Amino acid sequence: xxxxxxxxxxxxxxxxxxxxxxxxxxxxxxxxxxxxxxxxxxxxxxxxxxxxxxxxxxxxxxxxxxxxxxxxxxxxxxxxxxxxxxxxxxxxxxxxxxxxxxxxxxxxxxxxxxxxxxxxxxxxxxxxxxxxxxxxxxxxxxxxxxxxxxxxxxxxxxxxxxxxxxxxxxxxxxxxxxxxxxxxxxxxxxxxxxxxxxxxxxxxxxxxxxxxxxxxxxxxxxxx
Amino acid sequence: xxxxxxxxxxxxxxxxxxxxxxxxxxxxxxxxxxxxxxxxxxxxxxxxxxxxxxxxxxxxxxxxxxxxxxxxxxxxxxxxxxxxxxxxxxxxxxxxxxxxxxxxxxxxxxxxxxxxxxxxxxxxxxxxxxxxxxxxxxxxxxxxxxxxxxxxxxxxxxxxxxxxxxxxxxxxxxxxxxxxxxxxxxxxxxxxxxxxxxxxxxxxxxxxxxxxxxxxxxxxxxxxxxxxxxxxxxxxxxxxxxxxxxxxxxxxxxxxxxxxxxxxxxxxxxxxxxxxxxxxxxxxxxxxxxxxxxxxxxxxxxxxxx
Ligand code: SF4
Ligand code: SF4
Numbered sequence: 407x408x409x410x411x412x413x414x415x416x417x418x419x420x421x422x423x424x425x426x427x428x429x430x431x432x433x434x435x436x437x438x439x440x441x442x443x444x445x446x447x448x449x450x451x452x453x454x455x456x457x458x459x460x461x462x463x464x465x466x467x468x469x470x471x472x473x474x475x476x477x478x479x480x481x482x483x484x485x486x487x488x489x490x491x492x493x494x495x496x497x498x499x500x501x502x503x504x505x506x507x508x509x510x511x512x513x514x515x516x517x518x519x520x521x522x523x524x525x526x527x528x529x530x531x532x533x534x535x536x537x538x539x540x541x542x543x544x545x546x547x548x549x550x551x552x553x554x555x556x557x558x559x560x561x562x563x564x565x566x567x568x569x570x571x572x573x574x575x576x577x578x579x580x581x582x583x584x585x586x587x588x589x590x591x592x593x594x595x596x597x598x599x600x601x602x603x604x605x606x607x608x609x610x611x612x613x614x615x616x617x618x619x620x621x622x623x624x625x626x627x628x629x630x
Numbered sequence: 631x632x633x634x635x636x637x638x639x640x641x642x643x644x645x646x647x648x649x650x651x652x653x654x655x656x657x658x659x660x661x662x663x664x665x666x667x668x669x670x671x672x673x674x675x676x677x678x679x680x681x682x683x684x685x686x687x688x689x690x691x692x693x694x695x696x697x698x699x700x701x702x703x704x705x706x707x708x709x710x711x712x713x714x715x716x717x718x719x720x721x722x723x724x725x726x727x728x729x730x731x732x733x734x735x736x737x738x739x740x741x742x743x744x745x746x747x748x749x750x751x752x753x754x755x756x757x758x759x760x761x762x763x764x765x766x767x768x769x770x771x772x773x774x775x776x777x778x779x780x781x782x783x784x785x786x787x788x789x790x791x792x793x794x795x796x797x798x799x800x801x802x803x804x805x806x807x808x809x810x811x812x813x814x815x816x817x818x819x820x821x822x823x824x825x826x827x828x829x830x831x832x833x834x835x836x837x838x839x840x841x842x843x844x845x846x847x848x849x850x851x852x853x854x855x856x857x858x859x860x861x862x863x864x865x866x867x868x869x870x871x872x873x874x875x876x877x878x879x880x881x882x883x884x885x886x887x888x889x890x891x892x893x894x895x896x897x898x899x900x901x902x903x904x905x906x907x908x909x910x911x912x913x914x915x916x917x918x919x920x921x922x923x924x925x926x927x928x929x930x931x932x933x934x935x936x
Pocket of ligand 1: 537538539540541542543544545546553554555556
């Protein structure tokens with residue numbers, strides 16, 4: 407899933423402080439699972455903003471709406487009525503959701519309420535950790551199912567570097583060394599031979615370095 | 631000869647090589663470089679010039695290397711993949727070669743997190759092994775990474791670093807084998823304090839016969855104080871400082887002298903290990919210690935005018 411964290415309340419307040427009517431728009435998919443932008447978080451943020459408006463003697467109305475997915479038109483369209491009623495929309499969806507709302511409503515002001523962080527798993531209750539940088543050419547078959555591009559701090563393809571010690575990455579004792587993880591796992595699998603030879607430089611043109619990416623499936627496109 | 635550098639000549643003629651390290655200044659002051667060159671000149675066969683070591687912005691390694699060479703001290707220019715992508719690196723290599731640089735040390739580099747611009751975007755387009763391979767292909771095949779040919783190739787004696795004390799220990803020799811496969815000519819190791827573990831690592835190296843394919847220079851560094859010993863032991867990732875070294879520093883009346891003595895003792899010990907072709911003295915910001923260490927280790931005079 408996509409994970410992220412809500413922006414500090416002060417930052418959101420600063421964005422909207424001069425607006426009379428605001429919509430907080432949530433998304434009930436990824437960002438709800440990481441407790442950052444689902445219906446419940448929308449409610450909490452809306453109440454907090456109302457309270458601060460009151461304390462600062464601001465005349466401000468905050469309304470709420472959460473849709474199933476802010477990255478799909480059919481759900482984004484459900485926001486139409488409320489978007490037309492307000493001066494600004496604060497979206498608690500990921501960056502894609504925020505932009506989908508902006509694209510669908512060209513005359514509305516949209517602000518992000520979330521800092522989108524990446525693609526993660528829920529490691530345990532309350533802990534989300536990044537697992538994929540969407541490089542566009544997956545190599546997990548060669549690394550025992552552990553992504554060095556994402557989890558090695560230097561994205562090495564021929565790791566580990568000289569900073570790997572006691573299973574930890576040189577950048578912090580809290581960060582496991584991805585290459586130690588890869589080594590251990592391949593050893594258990596009896597597949598250490600996957601580490602033989604030199605992995606050539608990666609073709610980054612499939613990643614964001616190649617420009618914004620797009621997938622087009624002609625077979626699925628609605629015929630024009 | 632691959633590059634015809636002094637370091638290459640010393641090593642290929644079978645003489646025990648001595649290299650040192652020179653940290654360029656945090657500013658455009660060439661006097662600092664000149665002063666350090668004067669200290670090291672004639673005492674070592676070549677000196678590394680670091681490339682924004684620990685991700686701190688410093689005078690460029692190529693520029694400082696050119697100043698060194700003009701003054702008669704052969705540089706080993708360090709090049710990391712942290713700050714440059716494949717386009718910038720290849721361009722800088724052509725430039726370095728055009729300016730007469732003959733030794734190159736290929737590194738991935740310390741993470742920007744350690745440096746003075748932790749907000750920087752780390753590049754890491756290549757890793758050190760891929761860098762070695764690229765430099766070798768430029769030199770031996772006259773080819774850029776994309777396969778395009780060039781007429782005049784950069785000729786470097788290619789070095790790399792290796793840390794015998796990093797994990798997983800059982801994989802370290804295999805990883806060095808990859809650097810050899812990639813085309814490295816010489817290796818400078820991480821600073822050795824744990825000579826026992828180092829000897830064990832060299833055993834693994836000899837099992838793979840890597841010492842016959844690459845010149846291995848053992849890294850050493852004098853400590854100034856017990857505080858430094860403890861810091862290295864506990865805070866520097868990838869360092870292995872045994873208690874006995876810390877104890878020696880603790881008991882010493884003159885810690886600096888003891889630090890130098892420990893360094894000389896380690897040199898004498900690692901010299902005996904089969905497959906060690908030289909030493910690399912890393913006394914960054916204490917370059918003054920190098921002449922004394924080299925002298926006390928009986929490594930003077932250095933081979934002249936090869
Ligand atoms: S290799 Fe690329 S696509 Fe696969 S997990 Fe890593 S970043 Fe994601
Ligand atoms: S210590 Fe491990 S995870 Fe960290 S940069 Fe080095 S190889 Fe990558």
